[in-house]
Amino acid sequence: MLIRKIFNNNVVLAAAEDENELILMGRGIAFQKKIGDLIDESKVDKKFFQGLSNKLYELLKDIPQHHLDLADEIIQNAKSQLSTKLSDYIYLTLTDHLDFAITRIQQGQILRNPLLWEIRKIYPKEYKIGLQAVRMVKEKLGVALPDDEAGSIALHLVNAQNGSQQMDKTIEITKMVQDILQIVKFHFGIDLDEVSINYSRFVVHLRFFAQRLLENQNNPHENNDLFEVVKDKYPNVYGCVEIINGYVKKATDISLSKSEMLYLMLHIHRVTDRTRN
Secondary structure: OEEEEEEEOOEEEEEOOOOOEEEEEOOOOOOOOOOOOEOOHHHOOEEEOOOHHHHHHHHHHHOOHHHHHHHHHHHHHHHHHOOOOOOOOHHHHHHHHHHHHHHHHHOOOOOOOOOHHHHHHHOHHHHHHHHHHHHHHHHHHOOOOOHHHHHHHHHHHHHHHOOOOOHHHHHHHHHHHHHHHHHHHHHHOOOOOOOOHHHHHHHHHHHHHHHHHHOOOOOOOOOHHHHHHHHHHOHHHHHHHHHHHHHHHHHHOOOOOHHHHHHHHHHHHHHHHHHHO
8 A cells, every 4th residue: 555645653544455545543654754655564553444544634734743653642542541442433523622722712712511520420331531632732732721621521532432423322321310310319319329330330331221222123032020029029119210211212212121120220339239239
């Protein structure tokens, strides 16, 4: 593959043998290279083909090199801390967001993140990486981003883990999870132990639960016998799940299957029982 354009030492636009253009990423891939040189393919870490490549190319033409370098450093830091694979779209979405955020702050425009509190509670690992990213921007560029941007960066990481390009769906999932947590807290009159392993498991379950609902993949499997046993054993928990079912019906026009209600009952019993005791 031949170099068509050099964005920085780690990112180039290249032409494959079939003359199709693609963007390549890799440490030092363009070091001491010039347009027309061959690429050392052993240094290629990422290939972006047509579609994503075209969008990324348009973005890279318009942003400063140091913004691109910083976005790549943030993504590599995130990959080292998250166990879930990130969609390649993170290179497009996070780079674009970071460039826009830095430009806004430099122009004195501060936007508040209305979901910051929810993000901190529901996605603590991603939010921590977002805070690290904010510190990196301050150290390398001297630009002080607010913590709201740490929340926005966290959402981009969550979105990339879901394999989705639709940020609005990630925001819907976040709101639904928070709403259900509030229903549980209000119904039982308790504050959940947010540092416990049971709380973390419950939140993870709710994230995938909300994602299934919003993608219209409500689990249709019915486990009637066990459902009835758990319902009779934990009537207060069942009452809470009935409230959640009403909330879900209003939000999505979907009635929960007994299987979904069963798993909710088991998770809610565990997280509330351990919290009370």
